[in-house]
Amino acid sequence: MADDQEVLARYSRRAGRFADVISGAAPGRWSAPSPCADWNAADVVQHAVDMHAAMFASTPTGLTPAPAASEDPLGAFNSARADIERALRDPAVVGLAVQTPMGPSTFAAHVDTVASADLVIHTWDLARALGLDYSIDPDELEDQWQGAQQIPDIMRQPGAFGPGIVVFGPVVEVSADAPRQDRILGLLGRDPYWT
Template structure:
């Protein structure tokens, strides 16, 4: 199994555990993502799994909707992406993406896999769970997030209705690294509903 596949599985395990820990009455709670509820955060992650399949002419397998069963919906979407990663010929296949021509596994790693880390924080924050991001993840993301291109913060730059990142949130230089990371991603580390 490649490092990318292992990393994806680790992140998916953590995200699935966060979904499983949401108390039933909290799915409509607001999240740090403007206009999204906790359920919408999970729905976005499932939608991004579908985006990983699209360049291959595939779509998500039939599954319960996120409205019916968020965990089952995520588990099914996850299985579809893991099938891509488990087939070396597919994982290494080059596909055209908004950021250029990359392998399927690189696309997964750069988009939906990394998305689960940040949106895992959103889901945790929305539903009152421990929102600590693995410090190794924070350390690994830190060098890259400092060079986010301005177009990533422009609503609609990657298509109608697509918002990749919000404006940077100012965080003190001496704040914990996780807080500084979240600020660069357009999150207020002290957000509360």
């Protein structure tokens, strides 16, 4: 299990990439569709913010009030990012026992496996929605490969974790000799060639 400093460093690296993509958006792109069905670019950012808020569900605190992603995508995300980073630096919070849809965890482990890990793929989603070139970091692909091959069926069932919640869509078939990024995206329910 990763120590808390590793969790913070990994989260900060992933959040930095996500924020960089937000910053790279051309004016007027926030209503553009994304590879995630029914979401536009701003919705991808709002989902990331909502996942950050969910990390605090079993704690006495929550996210600092901030604008919605539809109004200020970078401000909304950076506010949520600052709250997570602050919590991951707080010894009283990182080891806090929390309840999650997948069972008991610690705050730090929950952030690491959900909100932080989520940013890896959603950075690609957001870049595609914004019309930006983006390749997932090779080290992240290596880390994601094993888990992407072992997604339980329940994670693909709409509503299994609550009304309206879809964790992963159906597998998108990709050639066995396609690049690893494309194969991972397919396993996570994305069309790697989406434009």
